Amino acid sequence: xxxxxxxxxxxxxxxxxxxxxxxxxxxxxxxxxxxxxxxxxxxxxxxxxxxxxxxxxxxxxxxxxxxxxxxxxxxxxxxxxxxxxxxxxxxxxxxxxxxxxxxxxxxxxxxxxxxxxxxxxxxxxxxxxxxxxxxxxxxxxxxxxxxxxxxxxxxxxxxxxxxxxxxxxxxxxxxxxxxxxxxxxxxxxxxxxxxxxxxxxxxxxxxxxxxxxxxxxxxxxxxxxxxxxxxxxxxxxxxxxxxxxxxxxxxxxxxxxxxxxxxxxxxxxxxxxxxxxx
Amino acid sequence: xxxxxxxxxxxxxxxxxxxxxxxxxxxxxxxxxxxxxxxxxxxxxxxxxxxxxxxxxxxxxxxxxxxxxxxxxxxxxxxxxxxxxxxxxxxxxxxxxxxxxxxxxxxxxxxxxxxxxxxxxxxxxxxxxxxxxxxxxxxxxxxxxxxxxxxxxxxxxxxxxxxxxxxxxxxxxxxxxxxxxxxxxxxxxxxxxxxxxxxxxxxxxxxxxxxxxxxxxxxxxxxxxxxxxxxxxxxxxxxxxxxxxxxxxxxxxxxxxxxxxxxxxxxxxxxxxxxxxx
Numbered sequence: 001x002x003x004x005x006x007x008x009x010x011x012x013x014x015x016x017x018x019x020x021x022x023x024x025x026x027x028x029x030x031x032x033x034x035x036x037x038x039x040x041x042x043x044x045x046x047x048x049x050x051x052x053x054x055x056x057x058x059x060x061x062x063x064x065x066x067x068x069x070x071x072x073x074x075x076x077x078x079x080x081x082x083x084x085x086x087x088x089x090x091x092x093x094x095x096x097x098x099x100x101x102x103x104x105x106x107x108x109x110x111x112x113x114x115x116x117x118x119x120x121x122x123x124x125x126x127x128x129x130x131x132x133x134x135x136x137x138x139x140x141x142x143x144x145x146x147x148x149x150x151x152x153x154x155x156x157x158x159x160x161x162x163x164x165x166x167x168x169x170x171x172x173x174x175x176x177x178x179x180x181x182x183x184x185x186x187x188x189x190x191x192x193x194x195x196x197x198x199x200x201x202x203x204x205x206x207x208x209x210x211x212x213x214x215x216x217x218x219x220x221x222x223x224x225x226x227x228x229x230x231x232x233x234x235x236x237x238x239x240x241x242x243x244x245x246x247x248x249x250x251x252x253x254x255x256x257x258x259x260x261x262x263x264x265x266x267x268x269x270x271x272x273x274x275x276x277x278x
Numbered sequence: 279x280x281x282x283x284x285x286x287x288x289x290x291x292x293x294x295x296x297x298x299x300x301x302x303x304x305x306x307x308x309x310x311x312x313x314x315x316x317x318x319x320x321x322x323x324x325x326x327x328x329x330x331x332x333x334x335x336x337x338x339x340x341x342x343x344x345x346x347x348x349x350x351x352x353x354x355x356x357x358x359x360x361x362x363x364x365x366x367x368x369x370x371x372x373x374x375x376x377x378x379x380x381x382x383x384x385x386x387x388x389x390x391x392x393x394x395x396x397x398x399x400x401x402x403x404x405x406x407x408x409x410x411x412x413x414x415x416x417x418x419x420x421x422x423x424x425x426x427x428x429x430x431x432x433x434x435x436x437x438x439x440x441x442x443x444x445x446x447x448x449x450x451x452x453x454x455x456x457x458x459x460x461x462x463x464x465x466x467x468x469x470x471x472x473x474x475x476x477x478x479x480x481x482x483x484x485x486x487x488x489x490x491x492x493x494x495x496x497x498x499x500x501x502x503x504x505x506x507x508x509x510x511x512x513x514x515x516x517x518x519x520x521x522x523x524x525x526x527x528x529x530x531x532x533x534x535x536x537x538x539x540x541x542x543x544x545x546x547x548x549x550x551x552x553x554x555x556x
């Protein structure tokens with residue numbers, strides 16, 4: 001049984017009851033349109049916590065006017081059914097008017113890991129993410145929060161925000177779930193035509209090949225540039241392919257640094273992102 | 279006995295012990311240099327809470343490079359002695375390196391009540407205040423926080439921030455404490471020469487006279503402009519005298535709105551602010 005609450009009062013009442021019983025509470029923030037990747041996050045949360053809250057909120061603050069806020073899939077009924085099947089105790093689905101009431105005037109800004117990459121193409125994105133995630137964390141007051149590594153830069157931004165604001169909780173990254181052909185699961189995959197869907201796994205394939213070349217000793221920046229060129233030749237509009245320090249996302253400066261390869265590319269009207277560790 | 283802690287671990291251990299005993303915890307954020315106004319805040323906190331934490335931190339993020347960060351008075355020993363006399367249980371005095379460690383990348387921005395007035399003259403001020411107050415609140419995790427009405431715009435900004443981020447706590451404003459001649463207590467009064475100190479109470483006197491004229495039916499904006507002119511004639515460099523909605527700080531639009539009169543003016547190198555309800 002997955003209970004659905006929409007008000008912060010109901011949410012806090014349930015969480016307070018759990019906490020009163022000494023239970024560990026995890027949150028999995030989502031924008032709904034749940035797929036196997038989200039359910040994997042819930043499973044990871046269930047392994048560490050006694051109770052799991054899944055938040056479902058398509059956050060207007062992280063979409064630019066020209067982006068896909070309106071057409072972003074909203075499937076609350078099937079989302080809740082999926083959460084029930086997997087044993088998530090609580091879904092919290094606030095309205096936009098409840099999250100951002102009239103007079104709302106506070107926002108968060110993150111530099112550091114938020115600089116470059118996604119920010120070059122979606123300048124308002126991480127401010128919107130940091131603000132809504134802070135609000136959700138302070139509404140739920142969880143012990144743990146689970147985010148997918150598929151949005152790797154977002155994971156680092158959220159970790160940074162939680163550390164900087166001294167929120168008494170831990171942010172846990174969970175490895176990306178992929179289709180059999182390697183395509184990272186994403187709610188936006190639903191936008192792809194059959195033809196585009198055939199092309200999409202090439203992003204992951206290129207990242208894997210690039211990682212092998214870097215392990216073999218090739219220069220990370222040159223390898224990333226070559227991968228970007230290969231994706232462009234294959235028909236993608238490439239926003240970036242980049243090799244970065246896996247902890248700070250700063251450019252790779254010396255041998256032995258932990259490296260993460262990150263890519264963003266568009267097929268038709270759909271923008272896909274992926275990343276892997278080297 | 280006032281215990282002094284400098285680390286978040288020690289702070290949280292003490293607060294957790296109180297909370298485990300079911301006690302209500304209040305915080306009074308200060309920059310030290312405690313005067314009777316601060317001690318009045320502590321007393322107000324003691325009336326509502328079982329335990330009071332006073333934070334002492336001169337926050338570099340809320341000073342612009344040309345402002346008085348370096349010469350701002352730092353008097354930890356006498357501050358702690360004063361807190362002991364008044365029965366505050368805990369002083370939390372973190373270092374700047376602990377509050378803003380290397381890699382710190384998160385800041386808060388508030389619009390709404392933060393717009394105009396102080397922001398026109400100290401554009402970085404409320405961002406710095408909101409960020410450090412959010413950090414302090416999330417370190418202490420209090421039930422209540424006490425701020426002086428002397429920094430009225432700051433009080434509204436902090437209330438807005440706490441509401442917008444859904445922090446589970448209440449922000450309480452405490453009326454301004456004044457010298458016998460009406461001058462609002464402020465750590466910056468210590469900068470005043472004897473001559474400047476004689477002039478300083480005129481700000482409050484002008485605000486009182488202005489409030490009477492508004493109550494008598496005069497136009498609030500015209501009254502505020504006349505007060506600014508009077509202070510200028512008396513030798514002040516006036517940043518603003520303004521009549522604003524007492525809840526939003528928006529311009530006064532209609533009769534019957536709650537009105538707050540706010541002023542900021544410099545004497546020599548010292549900038550003083552004050553405000554009163556109409």
